[in-house]
Amino acid sequence: MACVELKKINKTFGKIEIIPNVDLRIEDGEFVVFVGPSGCGKSTLLRLIAGLEEPTAGDIEIGGEVVTDLSPKERGVGMVFQSYALYPHMSVYENIAFGLKLGKANKGRIQEWVEKTAEVLQLTSLLQRKPRELSGGQRQRVAIGRAMAREPRIMLFDEPLSNLDASLRVQMRTEIAKLHDRLQSTMIYVTHDQVEAMTLADKIVVLNGGHIEQVGTPYELYETPASLFVAGFIGSPKMNLIPATLQGSAQGNRSQIKICGMGTVSLDRGTSHLEDGAKMTVGLRPEHIELEISGPDSGLEVVNVEYLGNEAYVYLEMPGMEDLVVVRESVPCQVQAGQRVTMNAEPALLHVFDTDGRSLPPLASVPTGEEAVQLASQ
Ligand SMILES: Nc1ncnc2c1ncn2[C@@H]1O[C@H](COP(=O)(O)OP(=O)(O)OP(=O)(O)O)[C@@H](O)[C@H]1O
Ligand SMILES: [Mg+2]
Known part of the structure; x- marks a missing residue:
């Protein structure tokens, strides 16, 4: 568990400035949701935190430590993407264990960890199945389990539910909220979905063209939008x-x-x-x-x-x-x-x-x- 701080983050691809200058603090254990129109820089910001992109300028701190030059592995973050990208030939057990094996953990410890993760995510009875034998929601839970494998200080989610049908989304939304309650880890979640943002977030960050338009609780953003942009974006x-x-x-x-x-x-x-x-x-x-x-x-x-x-x-x-x-x-x-x-x-x-x-x-x-x-x- 850790707080995250973005300090004057700038990101330029070629000549195009995508993130001009972002300052943001995310508290330890907070559930923060990034929302904004397509192309506004949500995934880029998440990838910068994960260490999958390097900022052009500025610093990123996790738990009070500057991590700007650290690799994704060294940062202690777990990331779940829109496409679950599970290894099709591996069982649920092997998929969840994969991250741990890379870290050269011993067999007993791997088993203990996979079983604990499977219990949290209600996958215990599915551990021997292959991904093709699972529903979309179950596959996404395996992907979350894999991201949790290194006991990350921070979990990052990039539209993890957008490939699921409406009723599964509602079910998984509740699962993710319960997971946050249980783990109390810092979670940063990108979504297009109003309801996901309003229901999951302690704090919503509204992005517009790489700028932060407003940061606030769902209540604050709905009741007192600071700009026309936020007013038009939050609410359906x-x-x-x-x-x-x-x-x-x-x-x-x-x-x-x-x-x-x-x-x-x-x-x-x-x-x-x-x-x-x-x-x-x-x-x-x-x-x-x-x-x-x-x-x-x-x-x-x-x-x-x-x-x-x-x-x-x-x-x-x-x-x-x-x-x-x-x-x-x-x-x-x-x-x-x-x-x-x-x-x-x-x-x-x-x-x-x-x-x-x-x-x-x-x-x-x-x-x-x-x-x-x-x-x-x-
Ligand atoms: N590797 C890259 N090289 C050049 N431009 C990029 C690169 N990655 C992203 N961009 C551009 O940066 C901008 C922000 O992209 P990003 O993926 O962060 O948007 P987003 O808010 O996640 O959008 P969406 O909701 O569609 O996923 C876009 O204009 C995109 O084209
Ligand atoms: Mg994106």
Whole structure:
């Protein structure tokens, strides 16, 4: 077990800078998840920690020791990849033992270790099977067992579940969470999957073009995204991001913000760094919008209603906005396609972003009893 520290890490491939300058601290025993769009540098960062890539500049410390020049073996990390890459001709036992044999451990110790690992991963009854005789989830557990073979101080996972079907993913997600609880080792996990990130992580690191956009608990990232990028990335369905403009200059703590295709709202946000007419964005989570059916000549048009069994998604057409607005409704859903509706939301639940996409949080503590703003089409 150990903490990991990245200090001013830069990685350039040829002339292309992939990781410009990353500082990050991961605590001992923490479960950290890297998320971000394809190509943003998640795997590169993981490979740098593992020692499979060398940084162009900067240092990596594990357990307080600089490991930048150490080989992967010397760093004490175990890595699990998307493809399990098991040795097909070897049994589960031999696959798990492989890492230990390389380390010239004696036979008794190997047996003891494989049996302990198999028990943790619930593979005891499968030890004599070959990989082809296993399900996807079982194979991935063997790959985890092999990565655990050297009792790594840190376990790294690069999208380990993305080749599995939906129900196996859910099962393996729970297995990995249980494994972390049992081993209490530091784990760094890369995924595209929102639910995996939210459910497994103590701390999520959101990457964008090799930069860290925000680091926080799942709760912090969902409730208080620091930027438009994080707001749009965390949450499914996505937060609705509606173009808006600043009207006049701030009066005390209040700013007048005109939301595209809707009304002007007075909000408790600091906009003194912006000019009159500055372009802004207002973000609204699908579950924070309440709909009210309006007359045929007002409101917004309901384009589609998706029924999911436990809830429904209502899609609205917003003038001046390319994307449809999505609203999460309980079932039975009162709204039907073709109807017109107005939207209401609590002011404290609106996310406001400035021209550069930075979040403007409420200035005062959350006001109590403030009237809901009606965001009806004008
Ligand atoms: N060995 C390499 N040589 C040149 N460019 C590379 C190399 N490895 C990665 N890259 C580039 O670095 C960028 C980041 O790649 P990386 O694999 O870290 O992305 P990622 O976030 O893991 O993406 P994905 O979600 O698709 O796996 C990409 O633009 C990729 O093309
Ligand atoms: Mg990757």
